[in-house]
Amino acid sequence: MRSMSNADITIHRPDELSSSLRRAWHQAMDESPEYANPFLAPEFAIGIGRYRGGARVAVLREKGEPVGFLPYERNAFGVGRAIGLGLSDCQALVHRPGVGWDSQELLRACGLSVFEFDHLVEEQKPFGRHVTGTFASPVIDLEGGAAGSYAEWLRGAYPGLAKTTLKKERRVGRDVGEVRFVFDERDPLMLRRLMEWKSAQYRRTGRMDRFGKPWIVGLVDHLFQVRDEHFTGVLSVLYAGDRPVAAHFGPRSSTVFACWFTAYDPEFRYYSPGLIMHLRMAEAAGRHGVRLMDFGRGDKEYKDWLKTRELRVGEGFATRPHPVAAAHRMWRRPVRGLRNTVLAHPTLREPADQLLKTVGTLRTRVKADSNRAEPHAR
Template sequence: MRVPPFRVLPFHELPAEELNLWRSVRAGNPALDSPYFHPGFAAAVHASGRPVRVAVGEDVLMAGHLIGSTLRPVGWPGADFQGPLLPPGTAFDPVRLLGKGVTGFAFDHLVDGLPGFDRWTATRRASPYLDVSGGMDGYLGRASKAGKENMGQARRRAAKAGRELGEVRFAADSLDEGALARVIELKRAQYAATGARDYFAEPDRTDLLKLLLHTREPDFAGILSTLHAGPHLLAAHFGMRAGGVLHWWFPVYDPAHAKLAPGWILLRELVLAAPSLGIERIDLGRGDDEYKRRAKTGETTVGQGLVTRNPVRRAARAALERARPTLSRVKRRLT
């Protein structure tokens, strides 16, 4: 039987019926519980000035950006979980995403287990998380030896910061725009120091974080957490939450206080605050950073690849994805 084609609409033209479908499909599939799959994220991206188009099928939706003739997931390149919204067990052929000016669908954080994507996935990489159900006691019961040790060290270093710098204050969910501006400033300095691509070089991405900071839906919100000692902002984090999931997105710390490992102090405070915030899982996002390896209680995998009818283009993309880990290791050694 021929599958009906997608209807493609700008996000702001989606009728209530399609938005309700979006919410119901997401709610019915536990694999889609990340904030990146919430329509509130797509709404903020669209409002920030990056047009979001949504392909709508009978029970399938895909939000993204058309860049040239390539479809990218909504929020790219800052989306740490990606893919179409499908009910569990739904058969899906990704080639359906092609056509109407789309010659390829490129993904680099495809959520694990989506049907139909195996043949298009060149590589898979780990995406760690913290199971924080039960708060700190629950976390410590699941954490590795390294995770437990680092949390203990964070408690002692917080006490040291209090003695040397002034009272330690943690805000789990701040609306301070000045603190958000400092997060972006520190993140850009980190990009410059490591030679990484500056995510905030595009002004609309700063606008996106500002919009998310003030987004307060019952099941979706931006969340800014700050850690001060006396007058000093030691560390901060901006992310998103949807239901019981917090996505760890833009963590920063002040290099002047690096010896205190303030990022660990901040993470410890978030784990302690998790029950009062209704958070049961903190997704750390793809990456093999040492702190992620130490802190995690588990991990999923996310895929990298390209859906295209062009075999040469597909082979080139696969070769690039397989080379990326080696290139990253070389770059870290050089810097």
């Protein structure tokens, strides 16, 4: 491997990428399975670029030929972050096999003093010394479209879950209506319903409401319309009769399906709609040619139930000597360390979750009281 010099790296806005550059990017994804994740596709970077003015792409070239692509966001102080940090579950410099680079030269060419990441692909060796921690990212390995019914697939793939899950599906079918699953639902009203459910869930659990941010709503609406071999926005919906019970939106490439936003109608929580949704998605994704279903990092019970193995992703800060880089690390690293400590220890995580839920309940109650009082205030 030879490293790049500044003359080999050019910087572009995502929407300025020519069709030939996008094809070269797709080719790099196809040649290395670790870069097949849809969050690493140019379509995701272009989507982010529609709503984030600092979005950029560094293009690495060898003998004039584009061989590597780093999507990132940059602020006015030269602080960089992986594209879509906080939303993306996979980050990397996507490159063709055998291409090497030097992290310091790369940051200098990008005009960055620091580059922050939290789901970095493990194979990114030039960033290795900047990784401050690695974490499990559970995945499901999927085989090609299985013969037989969903129930037969479920009994073969998850014998320990099959009996209880199928029993709950039959029960909701009797209580509400026949269970029906649509893997690729094109009704935008169902996407809006998913966002409403997810916003309510964020508020109940005391988390930041991502769909309270107009740019994230706009991004998801945009990605829902993208239909490409390397990136397709897939909305999946579980129905009971004509009533939607649970929904999921996430991107897929030709071989990888990324789990992203899942939510359900709380009225049906006793039927385990979230678990049913993920099992239905896994079976359907396999039939549609997906070979890997990626949950992203994070400790959730259902991920432990469903995973077949784990990938490793890294978080950290790639830096070069600069006062801004030192200040950024001093500010961000303790916050990350505290968060990771809490998440890694159930004795700390469970009380923290309970506190957030209590805050969410109070916040929801105050908002409801405010809405009831508002007409009288006028």
